[in-house]
Amino acid sequence: MAGLDERLAAAAELARPGLAVADVGCDHGKLTAALAMSGRYPKVIGSDLRPGPLAKARQTIQQMHCQDRVELRLGDGLSVLAPGEVGTIVLAGVSARTTWEILEAAPWVFQVGGPRLILIPATRHAELRRWLLQKGFTLVCDxxxxxxxxxxxxxxxxxxxxxxxxxxxxxxxxxxxxxxxxEPYRALERGKLKKYRLGVPEGSPLAAEIDGLLARDEGSDCR
Known part of the structure; x- marks a missing residue:
């Protein structure tokens, strides 16, 4: 979508069409406005914890002339939403831990048939993937x-x-x-894994698992 960087454009492509969508932590409101302008959703909700960013989002919405399709809400995490109100929740730009803490505070997302979660963690991607799978989510796109x-x-x-x-x-x-x-993303993650490996005790099961993964990925036993 025009005006969005690559990560927000990718997020917009994953929202379920035909259902309301929420941009939680909307900041400048560019994604909120782009979703509204697409015409694919009956309602777009933009929310933020702080009044300042929400004021910027309101300016963006007004500049794009899509006020009639957007509802802006001030509040913490998913507390601004009612269960079943939206088909997609976008949560971008916060750490993995903050992401799952926000989700854990809203038990209604842990329901089969519940909202699709579009998540762009700022840090610790691997930890968020682990949390999602352990909690009963599946990754439909990554x-x-x-x-x-x-x-x-x-x-x-x-x-x-x-x-x-x-x-x-x-x-x-x-x-x-x-x-x-x-491949560039995978190479970056391999580099992080190599650094992490330096602190893992030799002979431990985790060391063996890391070494095996690096060997498969690079064709040699890399540490």
């Missing part, structure tokens, strides 16, 4: 995207009620290999 010189993972998750204990590979890479341009 797209590596570069924006402003940084790599992001744009994840779309849906609740299945079937928790699994993910492998290290599932946590580190998710489903990013399904995208043809994923």
């Amino acid at each position: 797209r590596p995207v570069q924006a402003a010189g940084r790599w992001y993972a744009v994840m779309a998750a849906e609740y299945t009620g079937q928790p699994v204990e993910p492998t290290l590979e599932q946590c580190i890479y998710g489903r990013t290999a399904e995208w043809p341009d994923s």
Whole structure:
């Protein structure tokens, strides 16, 4: 969508059409406005914890002349939403921990048939993938995207009620290999894993798992 960086454009593509969508932590409101302008959603809700960003979002909405399709709300996390109100929730730009803390505060997202979650964690992608899978979500999309010189993972998750204990590979890479341009992202994650490996005791099961994953990925036993 015009005016969005690559990560927000990827997020917009994953929202379920025909259902209301919420942009939680909307900041400047560019994604909120783009979703409204697309005409694919009966209602777009933009929310933020702070009045300042919400005022900027209101200016963006007014400039794009889509006030009639947007509702802006001030509030913390998903407290601004009612259960079943939206088909998609976008939550971008906060850490993995903050992401799951926001979700845990809204038990109604943990329901089969509940909203699709579009998540763009600012840090610790692997930890968020682990949390999602352990809590009974499945990743329906996991797209590596570069924006402003940084790599992001744009994840779309849906609740299945079937928790699994993910492998290290599932946590580190998710489903990013399904995208043809994923290698730079995967190389970056491998680099992080190598640094992490330095602090793992030799001979431990975790060390063996890391070494095996790096060996498979690079064709040699890399640490």
